[in-house]
Amino acid sequence: MTRVFSGVKPTGHLTLGNYLGAMRRWAAVDQHRSDALFCVVDLHALTVDHDPARVRRLSRQAASLLLAAGLDPELCTVFVQSHVDEHARLSYVLECVATDGEMRRMIQYKEKAARERVRGGSVRLSLLTYPVLMAADILAYGTDEVPVGEDQTQHVELARDLAVRFNQRYGHTFVVPRATSPAVAARVMNLQEPASKMGKSDDTGPGIVYLLDEPDVVRKKVMRAVTDSGRDVVYDPEERAGLANLLEILAACTDGEPAELAGGYDSYGALKKDTAEAVVEMLRPVRERHMELSADPGYVDGVLREGAEKARAMARPTVDDAYRAIGL
Numbered sequence: 001m002t003r004v005f006s007g008v009k010p011t012g013h014l015t016l017g018n019y020l021g022a023m024r025r026w027a028a029v030d031q032h033r034s035d036a037l038f039c040v041v042d043l044h045a046l047t048v049d050h051d052p053a054r055v056r057r058l059s060r061q062a063a064s065l066l067l068a069a070g071l072d073p074e075l076c077t078v079f080v081q082s083h084v085d086e087h088a089r090l091s092y093v094l095e096c097v098a099t100d101g102e103m104r105r106m107i108q109y110k111e112k113a114a115r116e117r118v119r120g121g122s123v124r125l126s127l128l129t130y131p132v133l134m135a136a137d138i139l140a141y142g143t144d145e146v147p148v149g150e151d152q153t154q155h156v157e158l159a160r161d162l163a164v165r166f167n168q169r170y171g172h173t174f175v176v177p178r179a180t181s182p183a184v185a186a187r188v189m190n191l192q193e194p195a196s197k198m199g200k201s202d203d204t205g206p207g208i209v210y211l212l213d214e215p216d217v218v219r220k221k222v223m224r225a226v227t228d229s230g231r232d233v234v235y236d237p238e239e240r241a242g243l244a245n246l247l248e249i250l251a252a253c254t255d256g257e258p259a260e261l262a263g264g265y266d267s268y269g270a271l272k273k274d275t276a277e278a279v280v281e282m283l284r285p286v287r288e289r290h291m292e293l294s295a296d297p298g299y300v301d302g303v304l305r306e307g308a309e310k311a312r313a314m315a316r317p318t319v320d321d322a323y324r325a326i327g328l
């Protein structure tokens with residue numbers, strides 16, 4: 001059976017980008033057709049300035065939202081990365097296969113490091129090596145497919161490269177994984193800055209729809225989305241990025257085609273109104289289920305405990321093999 005692995009980082013509240021680019025497919029498709037693991041990758045949240053209590057709180061919230069989005073512990077494994085030591089164990093071995101040059105070429109590293117420097121802060125070494133830990137997350141489980149948004153495909157490519165290189169040097173140990181991304185909304189853009197990704201760790205709140213935003217807050221954010229001074233509704237991601245983003249969001253929520261949907265509108269206002277309602281309706285059951293789960297923290301704890309046990313048992317043989325193969 002196909003092995004699928006993916007994760008979310010608890011660096012902030014989960015967003016519509018996380019949901020449309022990744023989580024929705026995990027629940028609707030991946031957990032049903034594959035042997036899938038979904039992980040709250042909390043070690044990755046330590047690569048930038050962080051508050052320990054907040055990371056812990058956000059990890060729990062992310063786990064609860066994964067379940068609220070429809071992940072079923074009977075069908076897949078849901079766990080927290082730091083509960084399974086194999087990730088860090090394997091990461092070190094992979095650091096001995098990766099080069100500093102390939103780390104420095106990673107687009108996310110360049111962007112995030114530049115942002116840290118502008119703020120006058122220093123760049124943590126873990127921000128540079130983060131893609132190696134991500135490769136360990138993936139390779140530890142013999143993963144075939146990694147369903148992610150477009151922003152993560154470069155990191156999955158690195159995991160592929162490291163798997164191939166390790167196998168060539170030290171003997172066949174790792175399955176070589178590949179990324180899969182959704183056809184529509186693989187990269188949801190910030191509603192206020194259509195040139196930037198809707199990222200949970202950015203501070204530009206008005207352009208980000210969070211999964212736990214109240215319906216009226218979602219409506220306000222969508223209605224205030226930046227578009228352009230044109231009037232006709234056409235799908236043109238290059239020239240009309242803000243409008244294209246709204247059409248993609250609406251298409252993703254309604255299983256439609258952005259270009260086809262565009263033909264049905266003669267004003268930006270009507271498109272925004274329908275998009276806002278579609279997002280509110282799509283997120284309603286997720287918020288409701290999250291509320292129920294918040295009232296039952298013991299259930300979430302139990303799921304994560306069992307998930308970690310299952311994950312550990314799956315990862316250990318591969319990580320042990322890698323240690324032997326590399327000479328330990």
Ligand code: ADP
Pocket residue numbers: 006007008009010011015017018019020021022023147148149150151152185186187188189197198199200201
């Ligand atoms: P971020 O911190 O940027 O929100 P994560 O690293 O936690 O993202 O990503 C979790 C998943 O959500 C990944 O598969 C990522 O590709 C996807 N994702 C994140 N932001 C977006 C976005 N704006 N559009 C589409 N997919 C996204």
